[in-house]
Amino acid sequence: MERVIVSMQDPDMGMKMRNQRLLITVIPHAMTGRDIVDWLIQKYTITEEEALHIGNFLVKYGYIYPLKEPRNLCLKQDETPYRFQTPYYWTSTRWPASELDYAIYLAKKNIRKQGELIEYEKECYNALHKRINHTWDFVVMQAREQLRASKQRRKADRIVLECQEQAYWLINRPPVSRYSDVMLYMWCLPLKNKLCMFVWVCSFVKYCEQYQDHDPIMQGCLPSNPWITDDIMYWNMNSETVTMPTKLRVERWSFSFMELLNDPLGRKELLTYLEKEFSAENLCFWQACEEVRHGEASKIAAKVDEVYKQFLAPGASRWVNIDSKTMEKTLEGIKHPHRFVLDDAQMHIYFLMKKDSYPRYLKSELYKNLLAKAIVPQETKKSVFPFMRRQRHSSPSPALVTQTAEDNGKAKPSAAKANAGTASQI
């Protein structure tokens, strides 16, 4: 991309430059989006779509920045003005944007705007203040000095400098996208991509928001992360057979039906609930199907037979309610049983439970009581004195354990021999 930019600078064959007029000041070296696309088409003999695509890359990677709407990082094929970015601010993996630099930029902006920063910039500022607090004096000093240095330039150059820096940071520290901002960025995509993107992005954002509190890395682990403090209470509290589950675990069951089914404790609770509703055979059937799917190949035929006798045969003790078409298909398939013969029926029952029993379970007294009684573990206090913390011992290697056992075994007969030897000598 850098070669493209450099070849654009050619005075004869390069881009046609215009002047940008701002009230009184005139700043040279501006170009319109249409000019860029036309030049790319002409220089590289490519189609308009390809030229637009390349142009978009140039903007997204920060080699060109828009002058009118700086946050809208896409190339528009009309009279919108753009300008080249100085090589110092070109995106490069060798020189990633550092937190210190961003802090200095925000401090400068704070001074210029007299404290009127945008919301997300304020958040970043506060977060940085906490994170790199030890160099904050330096940040303030450097911000002031950089502003004083730039005051030495004339006004037009100062405006360009500000625009350049702003463009650089908009690319390297983009604002957190909410739905509206996502719409803005997607404006440049063709229609069918837009729709898919939109749906995917919405569901992803929802997923992230939902699971954020449950992520041990984002929110921390209560009581404490076993990998850090060597305290396995977290695993004990979340094991399968615990009597009282943690609150986070119970909350997770309400996210999706799959979460509830994947947790053995959740499954047990659901079974209890369904027994009250006299529809427990659904869950048992589902579980039996899972066993067929994931079990040993040699036992499949026997298992399928059992499932048929228990759940599917007319007049069976725990007959499940499947529609006639699926029942016919399944009964046909049972004649030649294989791992996935019960899939259709299982799917039917799964959706039945999901649509019907699952929402009712979440609203039931049983679930609500459990949620109220669920424990929220206390975070273990980190002791202040380092020497009071438990020392981490690596567990002895199994090789060593067997070695010592062997040695013990060998030592005894040799000791006996030695004793015998000494005894005989005496």
Place this chain on the structure above:
Amino acid sequence: MPVDWGADMGKDECKTMLDALNKVTACYRHLVSALGSTSDSQNLREELKKTRKKAQELAVANRTKLTALLKDKSISNDDRAEYERLWVLFTSSMEILEVDMKRSLEIGQSFPLKVPTRHFIQTGMTGSTTTVAARAMSVQNMKYEADASIDTADLKDLETEIAQVDQMMEEMEMKVQVAPWAVEAKQEAGAELKSTVSVGNSSVGVISVCEEEPKEGGEGEAGLMKVFAGIIFTAVLLIAGILGYLVINL
């Protein structure tokens, strides 16, 4: 007591030197960001070279002073905390300087001056950087005495200087045992809005709201112009009013 007075002198000297280093670092960064653009020129390369040399002199002086102060075991805990804070300021300055030096080498190599087929990026900056360099060197006007081959010759010097700086920073880390994360900054968030007195003069007590400096100088100029225009406009209106009144009455 003579000992304390000597320590205070040492601290003030350190702070002044750090302020100077900070100023030169900021100016150097400003100059490096102009490399490769239309403000680039032979003069800029010379300015970069001179600013760099000055920065290095200051760096060495700061380092010697600070290491001497930190090695002294007889200082009080408060003093020690203060010196550690100054040390963190110094290392942060050096970090930025080192990165800028390496970047100026890279960009300088990609944009040599005398090659006819290479063109500078038209970034919209057309003014010169003389005043910035003059600020860095603390002189009134810059004198340019270099010859045409400064860009290539200087790059070799730059490489050796980068190596020297790397080595110096390694030595610093080995000799001085300061944990940077343990240092507490004196400034709180938003401190840059309050006083424009440099940190070196213990700005914790000084909170003077300076109206002019934080605003952009350009805005100040435009403001003045607006005021003049307003005055002239009202004067014209008054004169027109008076004339009209006279015409009607006479």
